[in-house]
Each structure stands twice: as structure tokens, then as C-alpha cells.
Amino acid sequence: MSVDLETQLRSYRKNFDSEAPAVDVPGRTDDLTLVLDTRPSARGAWRARRGLAVAMAAALLIVIVIGGVGLIPRPVANEPDPNSVPTNEPDPNSVPTNEPDPNSVPTNEPDPNSVPTNEPDPSSVQSNGWIALTVAQGTDVEAQGTDVDIWLVAFDQEPRRVIGTDTDTVDELCPAFSPDGRRVAYGRFDGQNAELAVAATDADGSVSDPIIFEVGDGLPPPCPVWSPDGSQVAFGVGRTSPINPTTSAAGSEVWIVTLSDNEVTVLPDLLATDVEWSPDGSLLAIASGADQVNPGNVLHDGRIYLYAPGSGTMRSIDATLGATALTWAPDGRRIAYQGAAELRVIDVETEQQDVLDTYSALHGIGPVWSPDGEWIVYQRCDSTTGCGGERHEVVLVPASDSPDGAEGAGEVVIHAFVETADGARANLFPFRVTWSPDGRYLLYVAWGGPMPYSGVAAVPIDPDTPTVVLTDQPGVVAYDGYDESTFVPIQTWGTRASN
Amino acid sequence: VISQGKVVEDFSEFARSAEPRLRQALCSRFGVEAGREATAEAMAVAWEHWSLIRTYDNPVGYLFGVGRNKAQGSYRRRRVILWSTPDDAIPWVEPGLPQALALLSPNQRTVVLLLHCFEWTHAEVAALLGISRTTIQNHAERGMARLRHELGVNK
Numbered sequence: 001m002s003v004d005l006e007t008q009l010r011s012y013r014k015n016f017d018s019e020a021p022a023v024d025v026p027g028r029t030d031d032l033t034l035v036l037d038t039r040p041s042a043r044g045a046w047r048a049r050r051g052l053a054v055a056m057a058a059a060l061l062i063v064i065v066i067g068g069v070g071l072i073p074r075p076v077a078n079e080p081d082p083n084s085v086p087t088n089e090p091d092p093n094s095v096p097t098n099e100p101d102p103n104s105v106p107t108n109e110p111d112p113n114s115v116p117t118n119e120p121d122p123s124s125v126q127s128n129g130w131i132a133l134t135v136a137q138g139t140d141v142e143a144q145g146t147d148v149d150i151w152l153v154a155f156d157q158e159p160r161r162v163i164g165t166d167t168d169t170v171d172e173l174c175p176a177f178s179p180d181g182r183r184v185a186y187g188r189f190d191g192q193n194a195e196l197a198v199a200a201t202d203a204d205g206s207v208s209d210p211i212i213f214e215v216g217d218g219l220p221p222p223c224p225v226w227s228p229d230g231s232q233v234a235f236g237v238g239r240t241s242p243i244n245p246t247t248s249a250a251g252s253e254v255w256i257v258t259l260s261d262n263e264v265t266v267l268p269d270l271l272a273t274d275v276e277w278s279p280d281g282s283l284l285a286i287a288s289g290a291d292q293v294n295p296g297n298v299l300h301d302g303r304i305y306l307y308a309p310g311s312g313t314m315r316s317i318d319a320t321l322g323a324t325a326l327t328w329a330p331d332g333r334r335i336a337y338q339g340a341a342e343l344r345v346i347d348v349e350t351e352q353q354d355v356l357d358t359y360s361a362l363h364g365i366g367p368v369w370s371p372d373g374e375w376i377v378y379q380r381c382d383s384t385t386g387c388g389g390e391r392h393e394v395v396l397v398p399a400s401d402s403p404d405g406a407e408g409a410g411e412v413v414i415h416a417f418v419e420t421a422d423g424a425r426a427n428l429f430p431f432r433v434t435w436s437p438d439g440r441y442l443l444y445v446a447w448g449g450p451m452p453y454s455g456v457a458a459v460p461i462d463p464d465t466p467t468v469v470l471t472d473q474p475g476v477v478a479y480d481g482y483d484e485s486t487f488v489p490i491q492t493w494g495t496r497a498s499n
Numbered sequence: 500v501i502s503q504g505k506v507v508e509d510f511s512e513f514a515r516s517a518e519p520r521l522r523q524a525l526c527s528r529f530g531v532e533a534g535r536e537a538t539a540e541a542m543a544v545a546w547e548h549w550s551l552i553r554t555y556d557n558p559v560g561y562l563f564g565v566g567r568n569k570a571q572g573s574y575r576r577r578r579v580i581l582w583s584t585p586d587d588a589i590p591w592v593e594p595g596l597p598q599a600l601a602l603l604s605p606n607q608r609t610v611v612l613l614l615h616c617f618e619w620t621h622a623e624v625a626a627l628l629g630i631s632r633t634t635i636q637n638h639a640e641r642g643m644a645r646l647r648h649e650l651g652v653n654k
Contacts, residue, residue: 003590004654005647009615011588012596016616019582020522020531023539025514026546216568217606237568251564266568268548 127437128181128494129154130205133456134173136475137166150175150186152205159471162207174223176491178230185233187221194219226491228281232258236272254286274325279332283308287323319351325364330373338365343378356397366432366488371439379430391429416459418467428457434488437495510549517559524563524627527612528605529570530579537566560627599649607642614639
């Protein structure tokens, strides 16, 4: 007898409650510490998860014994263990899973003979030679956003597309090299689904097929930031974005993905405009933006939140109203941030803060602390031409207190020039600026000079060393993620840990 | 100030109604095993943050998002295994139905099962998933069409 499908589906419910019985629900006052009248933090969820771990382990064991569970294997260097029991507890003893290969030879170190005026600690970090960039396919700026792929370029290598194709209809963007320079994490967006991807990279610039972590439907692609030990990546999951401009910010989160076991720690109710790990990885700093940046987004309260993965605790620095972009000092004691028209530095323990500079700008100023801790680079309206045509200038501000205590004292304004094909000298204007791993160069995503729309250039700190235009191809995307992000991608110039 | 006893009572009442619905939704989307684990996670979050979540307009929808994020982070590549068909069911159920349902997209499967198996209303499904009723209808129609194709039935 033929039965219509709707009727079959109603009948199909019969076995549901016996095969998927109710789960244990907490609710006794002695099994969890209930936090009353405070905003959610992940700490409690961790405690709850620990309590559930034994039951989950048993459930997983049964599944494994019966039929096995497994991720579809993909050729990656850091395959997560599908049999691991998620405890959501970062291993404090974790070490980078991909040790640097002492035999790998960077193909394109910056010229070792150039003498920087800003000498970094040579034992700290070296470059793996590659710089990742995001390129929208097309021949002019109007084509941006049609199909975004990831390219690599080096001092002695032509730019090459390594992730994505002209026809894949998937945006791949926000590349970030792991601290050991052997993996790259990036965001993917196919028009509906947002995903995090992590792929292995080789010294020759080749990139393996990635492992994929689904973030969700209708969300902007993640822009990951690696933890210093390379075991985790963090990123904001904003519910309101250019993809969902009319959607409330409610429910926005920050995710921390532990790559060894696929575990995701979700920090609820945070609309992050910037996230960055402290140098020792003990804290994740989250800038929550300012209401005037995205009016009506109530989660943008402008505080900086500090999440400690080791303990699962989170606290806020309430004096930082208006913080939209931030950068850690290499000593891990201070954070510089973009406030309301001010560049400020705050001590994360005492919360004492100083105004380093005031500025006017057309877009994010993107402060980034230099590797040696001496300078903070940011950008503002050009003091000579004004902001017309979105002309910004790059400024180096001494990170320590200036001798006379005046704002802007000791600052160095950098105007970068390149030589055009006809021999003329032309200005480079920045969209984003960050440091090379050794602190000798500033990396510009820029326009101007021979780059009518966009390009990438390495601008040396040493004024006697010429600027290197790494690529002047059209379509280099100046933002990472989509337009609302104001942060600077600080992990696009690959590093390689010293031995 | 709310007494702890009142909080527990309040939460218990919520859990009695919310847990089955969350379990239905998350098991429909991710399969029985991952769906139950995601439900447990979501309920743990609900308990821990009950003082805040109790004020939400749509706490079940919020907790579905919590469970979905958890499951997507940890179990994305796990095959969706639904519950079995009853042997003695009247009306009769096609034995290949769970396998055919597993072939649908997550949204299609969730919508089809919540609407036709668990008999939620369109408005309830729309509120849970945070998408419009029109989109729900599209998922339902496309899901049912693919199910009929996979099962070789025409009604």
C-alpha cells in the first residue's frame, strides 16, 4: 500500500524518543555555580562542559566501538583527531604541532646587508619569506568582490595565486600564517556559508588542501588570528555585517578553535572589531568597537575584553570606551588601541592609560606595535595634503613616554615613494600597514605611484633603502573580512620561529 | 534578588519544555548522537547563564544557535545518522527514509522533520532558525521534492 510522504514522516517520529532520549539537564544548585545578574562568560560553560565530559566520553566511545566516527580525511599536515574527547580545556603544555624544519631554506629573506635604524632582536622571529595577500579577480577596482582569492608573493618571487580559482565562486580571504610559518588559516565564504580553513604550506609557497571548519550560514567569513604557540586560532563571528546589514548584533560571538581536537570555545555576546593574542598566549584581547562606528549595534560597547583560555575567565577593561582596534606590546603588559580620535596605550593590570596622539582619519588607523617594542605604527590623514582622495600618512610613535610628555612628541612621519615607469617619484598611500617580522620593513597594502588602485609594498624603516613594490596588480583587497573590520591583519607576512 | 530555589524552579520549568524541542531540532540537523550532545551543551549554557537567557524573547532559538555552533565546530564531518524507522508502524514507513533524509541539506532536513515529523508550525520553525517563513517554505518544498526523488515516490 502506498502511503503519502507526509504521513510517513509523522509515523517516523515513533522511534525518536527511544533512540534519542532526553539529555541530562543541569539544575541542581550543587552541581554548578550559577552566575546571577552578570553577563555570560565562557567560564561557566567550561565548568558545565567538564561535568559533561565523562558522559560525552562514554557516548563517543560507544559510537567508536559500534561503527566509528570520522572526519572525511583530507590531506593536511595537522589532521584533527576525530576520536578525541572534547574537553574544551586548552592544554597548557601544548606545543606547536608543526615544528619548524631546520632544513627549510627561506627563498627570499630581505637583504641582510641593509642596515635598519630600528634594530630588532635578531633572536626573536625570522621571516618564512612569504607574504599573503587577498586579491579580488578583475582588472579594476570595480571588480572587487566578484571572486576573492589568496595569493603569495615574496621579495624574489612573482605573485602567484595559491588558494582559489577564477571559477570556484568562493571567496577565500583573511590569510594568516601560523607562528612557525608552516600553516595558513583563512576564511571562506560561498555566498551562504562561512568557513574557517587551515592548510599546510611549504617553503616553496605551495599550499595543501585545507581542513574546513564550518562557522555557519549567512555569516561573514572568519578572519583568524593564530595563538603564539600555533595551537589555536581566534576570530569574531559577527551576526551583523555587510552580508546581514539589517540583522541585529545580538548573538555575535568570538570563537577559539583548538586545532588538535577541533574543539570550539564560544565566547558569547561579543561583536568583536579586533582580536589579538597576548605575546605569551595567556590572554586574548577583544575590542568591542564603538557604537558610533556601527550605530545601533548595542554589543559595541567599546570595551576591551581579556579572555584567559587557561582559566576560562574573562574581564573587561572598562576605561577603553571606543576601542575598535588594538595591538599588544611585545612585553605583554600594555595594549595600544584606536579610541575615539585618539591613539592610547593602557596598562592591562593597572588600567592606567596615556594618550599618545590624536588624529583625524577616513578609515581605521590600525595601530601595530613594532617587534622590538619601541614604536607603534598607525595611519592618519596626510598632514601635508589632507585626507582628499583618501590620502593617509603613516606615523611611527615612540611607545615609551615622550621626554616632555607631549602628545606626538618624537613621532616620525613616513612618506613612502616609488619610482614610476617614466622615472617620476610618486607617493604611496596606505590602506593597511603592519610590520615585517624582523621590524625592518613596513608592509603596505597601498595605492598610488604605479598602483592606480592597489598593490603591496615593503617600505623600509631605513630611509636609505628603496621601497620594494611586491605587486601592483589590480584588485588587492585592502580590507580583511568585509568592510566593517577595522583591524590590521598582522600575520600576513609569514614568520619562522628561530631554533 | 531572586532566590536560588526560585531560579532552579524557573529553569526546570523552562527545561521541561525546551529540552525536547532543542533535541528534536538538533537531532534533525546533526543526527542522533551529535544532536543529543549539542542539546546537552546548549542546556548547560542555558543553566549557567539562566539569569540572562531567561530574559530573551526567544531563548530556544538562541540555544539552538549555541548547540549548532558547538556541533558544527566539533562534528562537521560526522555522517548524519538519524533514528531508525519503526518496524511495526501503522501507517507504514519506507525503510530508506532516514538515509534519504540524510542526503538533504542541513536546513532542508531540519525544516522537513520539524514540520512534518514533529509537527511544528511554520512560525515556530522560522523563529528557531531565525529565517523567514518564506524561506522555511522553500526549504520544505525543495526538501520534500528531493525526498520523493530519492525514495521514488510521487506523492
